[in-house]
Each structure stands twice: as C-alpha cells, then as structure tokens.
Amino acid sequence: MFLRTLSAVVQSFLNLKMNINELSIDIVVPVYNEVGVVELIHKRICDVVDSLTCKVHLIYVDDGSLDGTVDTLRKLGENDPRLILLQLSRNFGHQAALTAGMDAARGDVVITMDGDGQHPPEMIPQMLELISQGYDIVQTQRMDDAQPASFKKWTSGLFYRLINTISGTEIPPGTADFRALSRQAVDALKSMPEYHRFLRGMVSFIGYKSVILPYQPSKRISGVSKYSLAKMIRLAMDAIFSFSLVPLYIGLSFGALLFCLAALEMVYVISSWVTGQTSNVAPGWSSLMFVILMVGGVLMAQLGFIAVYVGYIFQEVKRRPVYLYKGEKGNE
Numbered sequence: 001m002f003l004r005t006l007s008a009v010v011q012s013f014l015n016l017k018m019n020i021n022e023l024s025i026d027i028v029v030p031v032y033n034e035v036g037v038v039e040l041i042h043k044r045i046c047d048v049v050d051s052l053t054c055k056v057h058l059i060y061v062d063d064g065s066l067d068g069t070v071d072t073l074r075k076l077g078e079n080d081p082r083l084i085l086l087q088l089s090r091n092f093g094h095q096a097a098l099t100a101g102m103d104a105a106r107g108d109v110v111i112t113m114d115g116d117g118q119h120p121p122e123m124i125p126q127m128l129e130l131i132s133q134g135y136d137i138v139q140t141q142r143m144d145d146a147q148p149a150s151f152k153k154w155t156s157g158l159f160y161r162l163i164n165t166i167s168g169t170e171i172p173p174g175t176a177d178f179r180a181l182s183r184q185a186v187d188a189l190k191s192m193p194e195y196h197r198f199l200r201g202m203v204s205f206i207g208y209k210s211v212i213l214p215y216q217p218s219k220r221i222s223g224v225s226k227y228s229l230a231k232m233i234r235l236a237m238d239a240i241f242s243f244s245l246v247p248l249y250i251g252l253s254f255g256a257l258l259f260c261l262a263a264l265e266m267v268y269v270i271s272s273w274v275t276g277q278t279s280n281v282a283p284g285w286s287s288l289m290f291v292i293l294m295v296g297g298v299l300m301a302q303l304g305f306i307a308v309y310v311g312y313i314f315q316e317v318k319r320r321p322v323y324l325y326k327g328e329k330g331n332e
Contacts, residue, residue: 023108023128024055028101030094031115032063035072038115042076042083045121049082052125059084060115061101064091095197095235096322098177102186111180118217119178127180130211137203137210138180141172142217159236166246169205172212176200184208195316198239205243241312247305254298 027045031038038060049056060083062070070087077083086100098112109131113119119140127138160173177199181189188206189199203210240247 021053023132024057024106025049025052025128026057026059026101026105026107026110027121027124028059028061028098028105028110028112029115030061030063030097030101031065031069031073032091032094032097033065033067033069034115035065035068037117038069038072039076041115041117041121042080044117045124046080048121048124052128054128055107056082057084057105057107058082059086059101059104061097062087063094063097064088092322093231094177095199095238098199099197099322102181103190105186108183109180110183110186113178114176118219119176120215120218123213123215124180127213130213131180131182134209135211136182136185136208137206138213139172139175139203139210140178140213140215142174142176143214155232159239163201163239163243166240167201167243169201169243171200171204175212178215179203182208193322194242195322196238196242196312197322198235198242201239201243241308248302248309250301250305254301258295258298 027049029041029045034041042058045058049058058080060073062073062085070085073083073085077085084104086104088097088100092100101112102110109128111124111127113121123140127140130138157173160171164170164173181203185203185206185208188208189202192202192206
C-alpha cells in the first residue's frame with residue numbers, strides 16, 4: 001500500500017514537470033530609463049529561465065526611455081534570440097507598458113514583473129508550478145511587515161483599506177504587478193480595453209482561480225524609483241474612480257442631510273409662528289450666508305465628482321489607444 005501511494009506521488013510529480021515543460025512562457029518587463037539596471041535584471045532572469053526546458057520569450061517594453069536603455073536592449077537581443085523589444089512612442093505610464101507587453105504576448109503563461117530588481121525572478125519556477133496545478137492567476141504579495149514604517153508604506157496601507165471598503169472588488173494589500181497569468185486570464189484582461197487602467201483591480205475583477213504567493217521584496221538594483229508621488233496619486237485616483245461610485249453617493253448623502261436640516265428649520269419656523277413665538281425667529285445674515293455657503297460647497301463637490309466621471313467617459317468615447325509603438329524588434 002505504501003509503495004503504491006509513493007508511486008502515485010512520484011507519477012504525479014513527473015506529470016507536473018511534464019506539463020511545465022510543455023508550456024510556452026512570455027515574461028513581460030516594462031522599463032523606463034533603466035540603463036545600467038536592465039543588463040543586470042536580464043542576467044538574473046536568464047539565470048532562472050536557462051534551467052527551464054519550456055519555450056521562453058523575454059518581452060521588454062521600453063516606455064519612452066530617454067537614456068541608453070533601448071540601445072542596451074538591442075545589444076542584449078543580438079546575443080539572446082529570446083529577447084523581444086517593444087518600443088513605445090513616448091512615456092505612456094507603467095500600466096500602459098504592461099498592457100502593451102501582455103497584448104504582444106502569445107505564450108500559454110504570461111509573467112509580468114518590474115525591471116528594477118525588486119521582483120525576484122528566482123520565484124518564476126514556483127509560479128509556473130502553481131499555474132500547472134490549475135491556477136489561472138498567481139499573484140505575489142509583498143511581505144514587508146519587517147520593513148520600517150515609512151510614508152509610502154503608510155499611504156499604501158491606507159489606500160488598500162479605502163479601495164476595499166468602497167469597491168466591490170477585493171484587492172489583497174501589498175500586491176504588485178508581479179504575477180503569472182494563464183492564457184485564459186490574459187485574454188480576459190485583453191477584453192477590457194479601458195483607458196484608465198488599474199491592473200491590480202482588473203486582475204481581481206476577472207475572478208479566475210487565483211493563489212497568493214508571498215515574497216520578500218529586494219532592494220532596487222540601482223537608480224531611483226520612477227513612481228513619483230504624483231504618479232502614485234494618479235494611479236490611486238484611477239483605481240477609485242474606475243472601481244467605485246461611492247464618491248457620487250457621498251455628495252448625494254450630504255445633499256440629503258442638508259435637505260433634512262432645511263426641513264427641520266422649516267418645521268421650527270412654522271411652529272414658532274403657530275405658537276406666536278415669532279421673537280425667537282430673528283433673521284440673521286450670518287446664518288443665511290452659512291447655509292448658502294454649505295449648499296454651494298456641497299453642490300460644487302458633487303459637480304466635481306460628476307465632472308471626473310464625465311471626463312472618464314469622454315476619454316473612453318474618444319477610443320484613443322492605450323499605447324502606441326515607436327518600433328518593434330523581435331527575435332524568434
């Protein structure tokens with residue numbers, strides 16, 4: 001009985017390896033002004049995928065770099081036929097670059113990761129094993145509890161609490177754009193051609209079978225992060241306005257509250273006239289202005305929320321592309 005069970009386990013393991021070997025893998029890496037870094041991350045990725053027997057393509061998406069990143073990738077491609085370079089016409093942003101890479105990917109499994117070295121490529125075999133077990137999404141999650149408190153860490157935690165409270169899509173805190181997707185999951189994402197993209201939310205939205213894979217983020221190889229505070233705020237706004245209508249309801253709730261207060265004020269004034277206590281109702285310029293300013297403020301806030309949504313609709317109606325190619329180089 002023991003030998004039979006052991007044989008079944010071994011056979012299952014061999015079948016798992018065979019399934020992995022039969023897969024074709026596309027690794028998408030967006031880069032922006034990463035000269036001096038992209039060479040190192042490419043070597044780290046190659047050290048991992050060289051041990052795999054499955055077919056692998058490395059898709060680098062240059063997001064409008066102004067340094068020597070493109071020239072470096074071209075030189076790397078001369079010695080590595082697996083390298084595919086996609087060059088965008090300008091800097092469209094991280095989410096657009098990831099989208100360009102996924103649209104170009106044709107593999108059975110698509111892995112997306114950043115090109116700064118913080119996403120460890122050594123986890124790729126483990127991600128492939130989970131995909132071969134039937135998962136469509138292997139989503140990594142940063143385990144940075146041991147990291148010292150910082151403004152970015154505090155605001156990140158606040159953002160995830162907010163988005164999970166006001167939206168109907170649960171996004172695990174600490175997730176990043178380091179994930180493995182099955183072909184079915186990639187095709188599902190490609191069927192969502194929205195302009196303002198928040199891929200972490202979109203991946204959670206499609207709802208396919210997923211698993212969380214924790215990892216310890218590495219330090220950046222060199223240089224500084226290209227995600228400025230303004231870009232992080234813009235990404236957070238895209239997430240909030242793309243996945244929630246709560247901002248609209250906030251304005252409506254304030255409007256309903258002011259309407260109730262106005263109704264109570266009317267009842268108070270009428271009761272004073274009915275009981276003959278009109279002396280208690282002294283007209284006051286300051287109170288009148290306060291009410292006007294409050295109502296005006298709520299109206300302006302509500303119009304502002306509506307304007308944001310109208311702006312998003314305007315962007316969608318124009319059907320502008322999420323990205324544009326400047327050049328494409330592929331080595332088969």
